[in-house]
Amino acid sequence: MSAEAIRPQRHLIDACVHCGFCLPACPTYQLSANEAESPRGRIDLMRRHADGVLPLDADFVAHIDSCLGCMACVRACPSGVDYESLIVEARAMIQTSFVRPASQRLVRKAIFAIMPYPRRMRPLVVLGGLAKRMVGSRVADAKPAGSGVAAALASALALLPPRAQKSHPAGGRLYASSGPKRGTVGLMTGCVASVIFSSTQKAAIDVLRAEGFDVLVPGGQGCCGALAEHAGEAGLAGRMAKALVGTLSREKVDTWITTSAGCGSTLKSYSRLLPDDARAAQFSARVLDIHEFLYQQGLRAEYRPLDLRVAYHPACHLANAQGIVDEPLALLRSIPGCEILTPAQAGTCCGSAGIYNLVEPATAERLGVAKAASIAELGADVVAAGNPGCLLQISRYSGPGLESAHPVELLARSLRAVSG
Ligand code: SF4
Numbered sequence: 537m538s539a540e541a542i543r544p545q546r547h548l549i550d551a552c553v554h555c556g557f558c559l560p561a562c563p564t565y566q567l568s569a570n571e572a573e574s575p576r577g578r579i580d581l582m583r584r585h586a587d588g589v590l591p592l593d594a595d596f597v598a599h600i601d602s603c604l605g606c607m608a609c610v611r612a613c614p615s616g617v618d619y620e621s622l623i624v625e626a627r628a629m630i631q632t633s634f635v636r637p638a639s640q641r642l643v644r645k646a647i648f649a650i651m652p653y654p655r656r657m658r659p660l661v662v663l664g665g666l667a668k669r670m671v672g673s674r675v676a677d678a679k680p681a682g683s684g685v686a687a688a689l690a691s692a693l694a695l696l697p698p699r700a701q702k703s704h705p706a707g708g709r710l711y712a713s714s715g716p717k718r719g720t721v722g723l724m725t726g727c728v729a730s731v732i733f734s735s736t737q738k739a740a741i742d743v744l745r746a747e748g749f750d751v752l753v754p755g756g757q758g759c760c761g762a763l764a765e766h767a768g769e770a771g772l773a774g775r776m777a778k779a780l781v782g783t784l785s786r787e788k789v790d791t792w793i794t795t796s797a798g799c800g801s802t803l804k805s806y807s808r809l810l811p812d813d814a815r816a817a818q819f820s821a822r823v824l825d826i827h828e829f830l831y832q833q834g835l836r837a838e839y840r841p842l843d844l845r846v847a848y849h850p851a852c853h854l855a856n857a858q859g860i861v862d863e864p865l866a867l868l869r870s871i872p873g874c875e876i877l878t879p880a881q882a883g884t885c886c887g888s889a890g891i892y893n894l895v896e897p898a899t900a901e902r903l904g905v906a907k908a909a910s911i912a913e914l915g916a917d918v919v920a921a922g923n924p925g926c927l928l929q930i931s932r933y934s935g936p937g938l939e940s941a942h943p944v945e946l947l948a949r950s951l952r953a954v955s956g
């Protein structure tokens with residue numbers, strides 16, 4: 537993709553009528569009270585750059601970088617402004633046309649050389665967990681400063697779980713339904729999620745099987761490109777999307793399921809990354825987040841009581857980017873005995889936001905601390921969220937007293953209580 541091809545599209549910019557209804561919903565505007573840190577302000581920066589009156593300089597880049605990509609503004613906007621495409625295109629323009637300081641280039645290079653590749657990520661997670669256990673609270677208490685290499689490393693260490701998960705669902709395998717068969721689905725395992733959240737994927741297999749679905753977990757799956765797309769690495773994201781579509785399109789399944797909200801929003805929008813690829817569009821049309829799939833199909837298995845107080849955090853890429861709001865709550869409420877709690881300011885981003893908590897650690901920390909405090913007030917046993925990044929971020933700022941789990945893990949636990 538040439539640099540000329542990547543820039544925010546004018547008709548998307550012009551859809552904004554400057555009404556400002558999005559401002560109260562925007563976390564970075566709420567923190568800064570600075571118009572340039574709001575959706576309207578960022579769109580205006582894009583407009584002035586497109587008009588040739590604002591250079592693509594460090595100031596412009598800082599305001600675009602500080603956006604969480606949480607899409608709270610999209611939900612709040614009465615004019616239907618496609619802010620998601622605008623921010624993705626603005627970031628892609630920056631990556632192709634702006635030379636970042638060396639420390640930022642190094643951090644981003646390291647992130648995209650490691651995180652999308654489970655074989656590289658896994659040993660580092662083990663080593664990071666070991667280091668964390670050795671230095672203990674010194675890592676947990678580390679305060680990130682700036683956005684350089686040291687701050688990114690400190691954030692990465694603090695976010696890692698102390699122990700890597702030991703077993704992973706075997707790829708290249710069909711897990712047969714354990715009840716009357718209702719269909720065949722494919723489970724996408726992703727990159728970071730396959731290393732750090734294999735327990736979520738095993739739980740998804742257990743629940744889907746109990747609900748009557750054969751679950752295919754193809755081997756050789758790669759990263760879906762979501763992390764790269766959200767950070768403006770459009771070329772890398774496009775190559776990853778193309779490879780994944782090539783691998784998965786060979787399989788015969790009714791639906792592709794993801795347990796990661798961040799991945800789901802990109803997987804459903806492959807036409808943005810691969811605009812001329814009909815096979816990618818067909819693939820995207822068959823992708824569903826596990827919450828919406830289970831909700832649409834209806835639960836039939838027997839779920840036994842769990843005596844838990846569960847605080848539900850609506851992940852931005854589930855609620856705002858995909859409009860999946862009621863489905864996770866309905867699934868959690870179907871577990872007898874679970875009390876579902878809603879934190880104050882539930883719709884505000886927790887500060888995870890893809891690689892945001894690595895490259896913008898100071899803002900991410902303010903949001904993470906506030907989110908953890910709003911959950912602590914509830915006295916919950918568990919915080920549930922449908923996105924791996926949110927679970928890591930909230931755990932980091934909540935400490936070890938609060939369990940974190942994907943809703944499907946609680947469903948699986950309830951199922952096990954049936955047979956236990
Ligand atoms: S995506 Fe989130 S942080 Fe960015 S402008 Fe919209 S509301 Fe603000």
Ligand code: SF4
Pocket residue numbers: 551552553554555556557558559575576609612613614615616617
């Ligand atoms: S709510 Fe929509 S139209 Fe109004 S300022 Fe925000 S982005 Fe623009």
